[in-house]
Amino acid sequence: MRNDRHSGLWQRCQRTVEGLALPSPFDAETFIGMLASARGRPIELIPVSARPHTPCGLLVTTDSADCILYTTDTTVLHQQHILLHEAAHVICGHHETAPAVSAAARLLLPNLPPSLVQRVLGRSVYSEPQEREAELVASLILTRARKQDRAAPAAPAGRDQQHSRVRRLFGAPEVRAPGCADD
Template identity: 30%
Template structure:
């Protein structure tokens, strides 16, 4: 997908329906990208440290590193935001010319993404968060459907 794709189109292209589990979403992203995806919590990193999560593209796999949080929903949102960047194809838009004197051992694509993280009001960040919210709603819908919540509480 490219950055101009709408959130609705992105969700439709996942072909998961209106409600799905987190694991089904991860599987769909792996199939779409034809790459393994690992999600790792960094216990020493907290959401108060300013970096909630980062997506790294490695040889043969994608890796999402995320901060710890007391809230499972908060941790899930960190990961969903990074999954949204993958789904929207934002990795294709890195600036390979980002300065290398600060982080010389980090590949240019990753360096550019890390250095951009301070500007959370960019179009890419806003649409990624919008898609993450939509994915979270679908996951909650799946949980409620599977738990008979709607049947019980209407």
């Protein structure tokens, strides 16, 4: 039974990702811009500093836009995965399914209207299956993007360009040799 459930999730996520248009070369911010255009609703990307015991990414839905908050105190690759994970919540429709406002929320936030509590909590807290689905969709998008980018013909890159790409991938600052002038 457990394998069937995981197999069903894998197949559903694979079909979802196969139906997505990906930019070439792949860039998470460009992809999210394409997603926003396709939906006819803006998605704002908001970089934030990491704080202890807080998530590294968050999707907040307002009346006028969806906002993805993501940690900048990490590698470029991790930032990309965070952005895609939060975008996956949008792709999978998780932002549309809001759980009922709990009695605890009403007790902790008695001065706020239940509709506001529902809107904020209901669109930023996901169930464990939704988190697994978003994580899998994000991973499948990255896998498909890498395959797509490897298959695309690329102009030959010089040694300095290759080093620069590797450094950006791991979030390292650009380093110039002493005495080298800027281009």
